[in-house]
Amino acid sequence: MNKTLLLIIIDFLFLNLIALTQWEKLEVSRPPVRLGPQIPAEPGDGPDPIESDLVAAMQLSLADEAARRAALAAELDATAQDLAAREAQLARTQESLQQREANLQHLSEAQRAAELARQQREAEAALLAEEIQRALAQAQRDAALSREQMQRLRLELEAKEAEAARQAAEMAKLEEQRLAAETRVAAAQEQIQGLSVAVQVAEQEKQFLQTMAETFRSQADAEREDRVRVQEHSVRLAQGIDELAEEADGLKREIREHRPINANLIYDEFLANRISVRLRATRQGVFGKNTRDKSALTILVNDGQQTFVLLHVEDTPFSVVEQGSDWEQLKLSLTRPQERTRVEPAQLAFLDVDPRLVALPISEEEAASLGVKIYTLATDDPFKFPEAVLISGGGKGYGEVPFKLNPAYARYVKLDNRLIKRLLGNFSPSRGDLVFSKSGQLLGIMVNKDYCALVTQLSTRLRIRAGDDIRAQKTSTILNAAGARYRALPVNLY
Template structure:
């Protein structure tokens, strides 16, 4: 009888083990299903293009004001000039940049010289004020200027930092935003074998327009994923920002007249003159 009781206990223990194993397998299946469901949801989100309204709203919430001020002395005395623009912050690796077209920085890269006695740049948002010490020009197109700032400074500005488009050609349309003028429009873009670093925004096919739409140099272009695709170099071509290798860096402030800066700008001016005519 004792042996029979022991045998029954052993059978019960084995049945419990089997039940536990089934429960474990079931739980793993549910967990896997939930994980796959989450991956599918993320995939659907990643492949669903954002509307121009959403992208423009994001830009409006995260734009920063920048002001460049310069002065020079001439035959008629001192002349001062100020340029104000709006942009966003982008990240490449661990570095954060504000991005501009050279025409909005008062640096005449095309002429290849700095004619100012001083040139200062400041970023402002709310009560945050950040002085720009240096600016960097892109190797791919020296007319595009990056102002490096620290993560702490970006935090002070209180804005989101945009990633560069990981798959810039995932969607055949993009959203062009005029930061200073407050307009946007959606349009398809074309690749051009003669200018592989650029895409041509098909201006004749812009749709869903908002504001006084007049595309021009310095306008930002966002992919339909909401990432920064590039920046307009003229009113038709956009430089794709997938390579932020620098061509040179100049120091702002009173040191703008430093001979080293003048030499860098001279070299950059030559590089700009060698760009394909259609993107100049």
């Protein structure tokens, strides 16, 4: 054992012993005092009692200290022996640990080798498993291929068997046909023999027929010449009849055009063919939505290219007198009274002849669906009759009225209201009244109480498309343009 370590341990134990000893409770053992006469001590005779007590106490303390040291030495010897035993045990333990470490090192190397061997075996097993899987997949593909081949071979075999059966059936059929053909050949040979006799008879008949044919041919040529002459004569007669029919039609048309139609017939025809027009326009006003509804009774007119419904602008929600506005919605509809058929025109157009005249164009199919007469315009000779038939208020009244031409207003005629012959109703001519010639054609529309605008063609320039949202068309611009054309007219035509 190391001596320095032993001295440190001894000093530590000694200091603990001194520190833990309770000196105040220590009883000092003193020798018994002899009894006898107390002779006062003379100064200088013997030791001082206090000093004697202190010496005795110190002797006792030294004796106790010697005893404690002896015990401490014995204890230290035991401790030293115990430490030596522990050091020996520690040495043995270290040797055992070193041995174990060496064993563990050898064991670790063996484990690593075993682990490497195990990993190698696992890798080989994985490779072997992959090989087995590939071989199994290849075997499955080969098996599937073999099944497909067997299925294909089986189908081919069945097809070949069916083909063989079909060929056998065809061979049997051909054999039957051959036998039948041999039978027919034999029968044909018999027929040939019979026909040979018949041919000889036919040759004789042929000669006879040729003789008869020559006779008939000569007769047919003669009849053909007669037929050609008759046909030429018939053609000349037919041409003459066609010319006579054309002349008769021309005479009828001329008589009809120059013969005035009774005003009652014109009015009755108007009542049977008039249609109802409804117009609705909506715009945003100062106090909310502003809606205008208009309706009128009028007719369908065709100028040879397009069919229209004619109206006066005052029978529509629009005006050429007011400042134009931007309308937001326009709805147009045509119906025949007491009928359910309904047609919705796509647009409203202002006529070039007068901005106060409005046309609603429709297609031929839509016009046919209404089932009414489509009137034509009096374009050939509108002034052949000095009088016209005026129908007021969509049929509320009608009458005959003379009209006059004014060279200053070539597209208008002036009606003489003083000489009007009212055949039904008490009325005065006003704007929107329809004027018909005595030939039954439309002459024009009254633009005011005196003048009728002649409608010779339905050409238009300004249009407004109908729809639920027409704001993009800027109707104010269109209406202002129509208003400008109206204000450019002579004052007498207002």
